[in-house]
Amino acid sequence: MLKDQARSIMGRDPRDVDGLWRSLYKSQAMRNSGGAEMRILSAINMAQLDILGQAAGLPLYRLLGGKTRQSVRVYNTTTDYWAINDMKMGPDTMKIVRFLLDRGITGIKIYPFRAADNYLTNQALENGLKWIREIRDGVGSQIDIAVDCWADFDFTSATRVAKAIEPYNILYLEDAMLMQNPDAYARLAVETSVPICMSETLATRYEFRDFFEKKACDVVMFDVSWCGGPSEARKIAEMAETYFLPISPHTCGGPLLYFCAAHICTAAPNFLIMESNYWKWAHQFPYFINNVPAPERGQVKPPELPGIGAEIKTEIFRNGDAIVERIA
Numbered sequence: 531m532l533k534d535q536a537r538s539i540m541g542r543d544p545r546d547v548d549g550l551w552r553s554l555y556k557s558q559a560m561r562n563s564g565g566a567e568m569r570i571l572s573a574i575n576m577a578q579l580d581i582l583g584q585a586a587g588l589p590l591y592r593l594l595g596g597k598t599r600q601s602v603r604v605y606n607t608t609t610d611y612w613a614i615n616d617m618k619m620g621p622d623t624m625k626i627v628r629f630l631l632d633r634g635i636t637g638i639k640i641y642p643f644r645a646a647d648n649y650l651t652n653q654a655l656e657n658g659l660k661w662i663r664e665i666r667d668g669v670g671s672q673i674d675i676a677v678d679c680w681a682d683f684d685f686t687s688a689t690r691v692a693k694a695i696e697p698y699n700i701l702y703l704e705d706a707m708l709m710q711n712p713d714a715y716a717r718l719a720v721e722t723s724v725p726i727c728m729s730e731t732l733a734t735r736y737e738f739r740d741f742f743e744k745k746a747c748d749v750v751m752f753d754v755s756w757c758g759g760p761s762e763a764r765k766i767a768e769m770a771e772t773y774f775l776p777i778s779p780h781t782c783g784g785p786l787l788y789f790c791a792a793h794i795c796t797a798a799p800n801f802l803i804m805e806s807n808y809w810k811w812a813h814q815f816p817y818f819i820n821n822v823p824a825p826e827r828g829q830v831k832p833p834e835l836p837g838i839g840a841e842i843k844t845e846i847f848r849n850g851d852a853i854v855e856r857i858a
Contacts, residue, residue, distance in 0.1 A: 544578045545585065547761050551575055555734070555758070568733045568756060575759020576790060576838065583837030590793040590838050594764050601829035602795040604806040605637025605676060605701075606630050607782055623661055624668045630808075634827035637674040637701065637803055638665070643691055645682035650690055658691075662698050674701040674803070676727070681708045685718065692722035701803070702727040702749045702778070715746035725749050730780035733757045735765050742773045749802060753780040755787040760794060767798040776802035785815040785822060789840045792823055792832040806830070818846055 538557065542550060554574065558567045583590050591597060608626055630638060642658030643650060665675060677700055679691060688706035695703065704727040707714060719726045725748035728741050733756055741747045750770040754763045767777045777800055779791040788811065795804045806825060815822040820841040823830040833839030846852040 539574065544581045547575070547578050547582065550578065551758070551761060564733065568758065572755045572757065572759040572762075575761055576755070576786060579760050580837035583839075587836050589832060589834055589836060590760065590790065591796040591832055594760065594794060594797040597796055598799045599796060599801065601826075601831045602792055602801070602804050603637070603829055604635060604804050604825050605639055605674065606635050607639045607678075607805055607807045609641060623664050627665055627669055627673055631669065631672060633825060634829070635806075635825055636672065636828050637676065639676040639678055639704070639805070641678050641680060643677070643679055643682070645679075645687065648682065648684045648687065650683060650687035655690060655694055659694060662695060662700075666698055671699065675699075676701040676704060678704040679706045681705045681729070681731075683707055685714050688718055689721050692718060692724050692726075696723055700724050704749075704751065705729045705731075712740040712744045712746040715741065716744040719746055719748065727751050727778065730756060734762055735769050738766050738769065742769065742775065748775065750775050750777045751780050752777070753783065753787065754790045754794065755783055760790050763790075763794050764798070767794065767800060771798075771800040774800075776800050778802045779804050781805040782807050782810065785810075785819045786838060786840055788815065789819075789823070789832060789838050792830055793838070796832055804830070818843055818851070 538554065539550060544550070551571070554571050558571065579590055579593060583593055586593070627638065640661060642661040644654050646654065662675060665673065675698065677695060679688070683691065683706055685707060691706060692703055702725040706718060706726070709729045709731050715726060715728070726746070727749040728747040728751055730751050730753035732738055732752065738750070750766065752763050752766050754760055757763055757766060763779070770777055777798055779795060781788045781791045782805060791804055795801045811822055811824055820843055821833055823832065847854065
């Protein structure tokens with residue numbers, strides 16, 4: 531697939547962003563594309579906009595419409611598999627919350643509920659609520675709480691979770707079920723006062739459209755490296771804005787995703803909050819990138835350099851961490 535994509539774009543002007551995107555997308559859609567094909571398209575689109583920004587001498591957010599804010603508010607996704615030292619959720623949740631608040635980060639995403647074969651037991655529900663109550667009892671409303679279920683539940687259990695967390699003023703409930711049924715999400719949105727966040731697993735404005743039209747979400751999440759690239763993410767954000775829906779991009783992937791999302795959030799008028807992760811921006815991303823935007827008082831800013839603006843460390847190409855392969 532990668533070689534087919536390479537052959538189809540060789541000799542074309544990379545500045546023709548929308549035309550090239552449409553050509554690549556059509557060739558994929560005619561074969562029921564997704565997964566790797568969509569990520570390739572997203573990466574090509576990232577590269578095109580980086581080239582266009584460097585040619586114009588402008589940072590990416592300028593190509594996406596310019597600033598609507600000076601900095602981007604972030605929350606911290608907190609999981610055991612992206613944790614170091616004492617940053618694991620569980621026995622000392624409040625230590626993590628205070629660690630974030632000390633750095634001005636006033637939002638946290640947690641995964642408190644666990645399913646048993648799509649079903650939420652009473653004990654699992656109570657265990658999850660204990661985490662939320664501990665945070666609220668410890669710091670009140672100083673920190674916003676987002677709850678991610680990672681699509682573990684069927685409709686019945688998703689509704690139980692949504693109802694149970696209503697008293698705690700939750701920022702949003704993300705991925706309560708798989709995202710393949712907007713009608714089920716529309717039912718869930720009617721059943722609860724908790725804002726429903728749709729998922730980074732959807733790609734392109736075409737997949738997001740049904741959720742908007744059916745009133746199936748309250749917050750729009752996308753992943754720039756999965757949804758079709760920065761130009762498509764901007765179009766999704768613009769479509770969401772016509773429904774007065776805010777965006778909250780997913781960024782727990784690679785560093786270029788994090789950079790691009792910061793540019794989009796700087797430009798998009800309908801921005802709510804952006805994902806970040808302490809382990810990634812403090813430890814993983816700096817291994818590859820010199821100028822990773824670290825939160826200051828809970829806010830990040832994209833670089834003012836042309837294009838995406840990521841200063842990739844040249845040593846990763848010499849030590850074998852990055853491999854360059856000529857495919858065309």
